[in-house]
Every structure is written in C-alpha cells, then in structure tokens.
Amino acid sequence: MAARNHKATNTWVARIIPVILIGLVGYSAYVITKVVAIDYLINPSPDLLVQPRSGSAAAILLFYYLLLIPLLVCYARLIQTIITNPGYVPRSEAWYLQRKEEAAGKESFNRSHHGRRRSAPRSTEKPSPLPQSWPAGIQDLESGRSNHSSLTSTNKHASHYSHYRNQSTDLPFWQRDIFVCNPDGRPPFCSTCLTHKPDRTHHCSEVDRCVLKMDHFCPWVGGIVSETSFKFFIQFLVYAALFCIMVLTTIAVFIVERRRINTGFLDVHYYLILGLSALFLLFTLGMAGSSIQLALVNSTTVENLNRRSKVWFLAVLIPRTADGRLPAPPAPRQGATGTEPRFQTITYPRPAEEEQFLIHQAQNPGQTNLSPPSSTTNPATSQPQPRTFAILSTTPGENPFDIGPYDNIRQVMGYSVAEWISPIKQSPCADHRSRVSAFRMNDGLVRRLKEERGLVDVHAEGKRGEGSTARRSRRRGSVNGTGSGSGSAAEDYGSRRKRNRRKTRHHRRRSEGGNAPR
Numbered sequence: 001m002a003a004r005n006h007k008a009t010n011t012w013v014a015r016i017i018p019v020i021l022i023g024l025v026g027y028s029a030y031v032i033t034k035v036v037a038i039d040y041l042i043n044p045s046p047d048l049l050v051q052p053r054s055g056s057a058a059a060i061l062l063f064y065y066l067l068l069i070p071l072l073v074c075y076a077r078l079i080q081t082i083i084t085n086p087g088y089v090p091r092s093e094a095w096y097l098q099r100k101e102e103a104a105g106k107e108s109f110n111r112s113h114h115g116r117r118r119s120a121p122r123s124t125e126k127p128s129p130l131p132q133s134w135p136a137g138i139q140d141l142e143s144g145r146s147n148h149s150s151l152t153s154t155n156k157h158a159s160h161y162s163h164y165r166n167q168s169t170d171l172p173f174w175q176r177d178i179f180v181c182n183p184d185g186r187p188p189f190c191s192t193c194l195t196h197k198p199d200r201t202h203h204c205s206e207v208d209r210c211v212l213k214m215d216h217f218c219p220w221v222g223g224i225v226s227e228t229s230f231k232f233f234i235q236f237l238v239y240a241a242l243f244c245i246m247v248l249t250t251i252a253v254f255i256v257e258r259r260r261i262n263t264g265f266l267d268v269h270y271y272l273i274l275g276l277s278a279l280f281l282l283f284t285l286g287m288a289g290s291s292i293q294l295a296l297v298n299s300t301t302v303e304n305l306n307r308r309s310k311v312w313f314l315a316v317l318i319p320r321t322a323d324g325r326l327p328a329p330p331a332p333r334q335g336a337t338g339t340e341p342r343f344q345t346i347t348y349p350r351p352a353e354e355e356q357f358l359i360h361q362a363q364n365p366g367q368t369n370l371s372p373p374s375s376t377t378n379p380a381t382s383q384p385q386p387r388t389f390a391i392l393s394t395t396p397g398e399n400p401f402d403i404g405p406y407d408n409i410r411q412v413m414g415y416s417v418a419e420w421i422s423p424i425k426q427s428p429c430a431d432h433r434s435r436v437s438a439f440r441m442n443d444g445l446v447r448r449l450k451e452e453r454g455l456v457d458v459h460a461e462g463k464r465g466e467g468s469t470a471r472r473s474r475r476r477g478s479v480n481g482t483g484s485g486s487g488s489a490a491e492d493y494g495s496r497r498k499r500n501r502r503k504t505r506h507h508r509r510r511s512e513g514g515n516a517p518r
C-alpha cells in the first residue's frame with residue numbers, strides 16, 4: 001500500500017512539476033524583460049534620476065533569450081523522448097497472457113499451475129540449475145531447442161507486443177557475442193515483466209516496466225531518465241545552470257545598483273528571482289555535476305549504488321571452428337576440491353520448458369520445491385547454429401562498460417561538438433545494432449577475462465595468425481587438456497594463447513588506465 005501511495009505521489013509530482021517549471025521560467029522572463037529591461041533600463045522613473053540605457057537592455061535581453069531558447073528546446077526534447085521513446089523493454093507474451101486471463105477472471109491458470117498468483121511485483125532473479133562445464137555443454141548442444149521464447153527464438157516477437165520498438169530486444173540476447181548474465185549463464189529475469197532483462201536493464205517500479213540503462217525516475221522532467229534521454233537530461237541541466245547564472249548575476253547587479261540609489265529599495269520581483277535563481281543554480285549544478293560524473297565512468301544512478309563492489313557475470317561466446325566444432329577446452333585447474341573446469345558454459349538456444357519454468361517460478365514465488373525441466377526436448381532441425389558461452393566474472397568493482405572517460409562520455413553525448421550542444425541526435429549508446437554486445441564493452445577487460453580462463457578467440461586469431469603456423473605450433477601444445485596431438489584446432493589454440501597474452505597485457509595496461517577512478 002505504501003509503495004502504491006509512493007508511486008501515485010511520484011506520478012502526480014511528475015505531472016505537476018513540469019508545469020511549475022515552465023511557470024517559473026515564464027516569471028523570470030517577465031521580470032527580466034518587463035521589470036528590469038523595460039521599466040528600469042529603457043523607461044526609468046524620473047524620480048530615480050538615471051539615464052535610459054536601451055543598449056544595456058538590448059544586450060541583457062539578447063543574452064537572456066539566447067540562453068532561454070536552448071534551455072526550452074532541451075526541455076521539450078527531453079520530455080518528448082521520455083514520452084515517445086523511454087527505453088522500455090518489451091514485456092513477454094506471458095505477461096500479456098497473464099493480464100488477459102486476469103481481465104477475463106479466469107481461474108484455470110492458477111489451477112493448472114497449482115499455485116497461487118503472485119500479487120506484488122518483485123525483482124528477484126531466479127536461481128537455476130548450474131550450467132555445464134565445457135564438455136557437458138558440448139553434449140547439451142544436441143539436446144533441447146525449440147522455436148519458443150526469448151531463450152530460444154532468434155527472431156520476431158520480442159517487440160511485437162510493445163509500442164516501443166527497441167533494437168536491444170529485436171535481437172535475441174544470445175545472438176550477440178557477449179551479454180550480462182547471472183552466475184548460471186542466463187540473463188537476469190524480471191519477475192514482473194516476465195521477460196529476460198537485456199544488459200544494463202533495471203525494472204522501474206514507478207512505471208512498472210523494465211528500462212534500458214535506467215538512470216532514475218525524475219519528477220522534474222516527468223518520467224524515467226534512461227539511455228534514450230540521459231544526454232538531453234545533461235544538456236538540459238547544463239543550459240539550466242548557465243541560464244540561472246545569467247539571471248542571478250543580472251538581478252544581483254541591479255539590486256546592488258538600485259540599493260546604491262535608494263538604500264530602502266525592496267522590489268519583491270527582484271528578490272524573488274534572486275532567491276529562485278540561486279536555488280535552481282545550486283540544484284542544477286549539483287545534478288549536472290553528478291550526471292556528468294556518471295557519464296564519465298559509464299555508470300547510472302542505479303548501477304552506481306554498488307559500482308565499487310559489483311561483480312559482473314558475462315557470457316562470452318566461445319567461437320567455433322570452421323567445421324562448427326568448439327575448440328578443445330583449456331586444462332582444468334587444481335582447486336580445493338580437486339580439478340575444476342576453468343569456467344562454466346551455457347549453450348543457446350535453451351529448451352522451451354526452461355523459460356516456461358522461469359515464468360512459472362516468477363508467477364508462483366511460494367513454490368520452492370520445483371525442479372527445473374530436463375534438457376531433453378524436441379530436437380528441431382530448422383534451428384539456428386547453437387552458440388556456447390563461457391561464463392566469466394569480473395573482479396569486484398570492475399565495470400565492463402567503462403571504456404575510458406573520453407569514450408564513455410562520447411557514448412552518451414555523441415561524437416561531435418554539434419552533437420554535444422544540440423539536443424537532436426540520440427546517444428550512441430542507445431544504438432544496439434552491434435552483434436558483439438548490446439552496449440559497447442571494454443575490449444581489454446573482456447580479452448583479459450578470456451585470457452585468464454584460457455579462452456581465446458578462434459576467429460580473430462585465425463585471421464591474424466596466417467603465416468605463423470610453424471612458430472605457433474612449437475609453443476604450448478600442452479596448455480589445453482587434450483594435448484598437442486588432438487588436431488590442428490588444439491594446436492592453434494595452445495599457441496594462440498601465448499600471443500594473445502602479450503597483447504592482453506598491453507590492453508590491460510590501457511584499460512586499467514581508463515578504469516581508474518578519477
């Protein structure tokens with residue numbers, strides 16, 4: 001109930017505040033134009049004994065309206081983006097089905113799923129069976145596939161049910177080479193939207209939607225600041241701060257001047273605008289500072305809460321050889337409990353039942369004794385090439401999206417000066433057409449993680465490595481568990497690893513430089 005009240009208040013505040021803001025800007029325009037420029041500078045009262053100063057009035061008005069125009073344009077663009085392209089992740093078919101059933105008042109769904117209906121949204125991410133180690137993962141390839149659900153499908157319906165088309169969800173997450181996952185290799189699952197969360201997605205309770213690169217719910221702009229609007233938000237704050245500085249200094253100068261003429265000068269318009277512009281200057285400067293700081297480290301208000309301790313799990317594609325096989329796995333390492341694989345793997349597409357299980361779990365949170373579906377299901381012949389991912393983890397506090405302050409801020413503001421100052425083009429980070437990852441990642445960091453686990457990129461290395469086969473074949477044939485005699489892929493794998501390490505050291509130095517907190 002409290003949450004609902006809070007939500008209703010936020011929504012109400014979000015609608016009313018833009019109106020108040022526009023009113024305040026209108027009031028400042030009245031004071032600067034009428035009270036200061038016309039009534040004092042152009043037509044001063046004869047008893048003030050000052051000369052008319054039309055030139056000063058024109059300069060002040062020019063400056064004022066030159067700053068007001070970009071401020072209003074940014075504000076309009078921000079609100080337009082928040083309304084028409086808020087960065088929502090489409091809900092799943094299951095969510096629409098559930099709503100439809102609720103509307104129809106059916107009880108059959110509850111009965112058939114022998115559990116009670118979930119009543120409140122929660123954001124837990126589901127525990128699930130551990131993925132396979134590499135060899136088991138290879139076996140798993142031959143099993144479950146289906147043309148159902150986001151875990152399994154490669155096309156179409158991701159955004160079919162949404163008003164907002166979204167490049168990030170048009171492509172199934174596992175068709176990219178890297179995606180953010182849970183320790184089990186699956187992307188986080190939203191138990192409210194009943195769908196998988198693309199990278200950097202957060203469920204916003206105010207709008208009850210999953211939002212891509214959500215920053216915060218901002219009542220001042222009437223909605224969610226996310227990947228689509230963060231740039232315009234920063235621009236708005238910077239222009240607002242400049243505007244406040246201009247109004248504050250202008251009004252302060254004339255208050256001082258008029259108090260020199262008449263020590264008892266006390267015009268309410270002057271002092272009200274002085275107070276308001278000082279207040280909003282403090283507010284906008286603070287917000288602009290923290291927003292720019294977040295952009296510089298490529299984080300969001302939500303991610304920033306645990307940025308310094310968060311461990312990111314990344315599913316990193318294990319490239320297959322030309323004949324469609326996985327390269328030989330690296331040698332297992334000696335752990336406390338004997339030999340352990342270097343990393344876990346997961347193979348997509350997953351069995352259709354797996355997603356149904358996740359949805360069922362989300363809808364019936366009280367049931368903890370269910371076991372996940374087995375991986376054996378209808379073998380399909382028209383399915384896409386399976387993709388196997390290694391599940392790697394960063395060290396605590398490492399941000400895989402941090403590509404250095406300059407590139408970080410360019411991901412938000414754009415690549416040219418014109419993009420930085422004009423609120424027209426979308427942020428480059430909102431473009432998710434890349435098949436590598438939904439958001440650009442730190443190449444050096446990813447390379448280092450792969451290198452640490454003995455995983456190298458077959459394709460990239462294959463392109464670079466031509467002509468040096470003899471040299472490579474002399475090296476490290478025994479790195480992987482199958483030894484050097486297990487075919488050319490294994491040999492290449494071992495030798496590539498060492499060359500890659502040298503390069504990784506170079507990239508690591510660069511990426512560490514970029515990652516250091518400034």
Ligand SMILES: [Zn+2]
Binds near residue numbers: 193208210
């Ligand atoms: Zn959600």
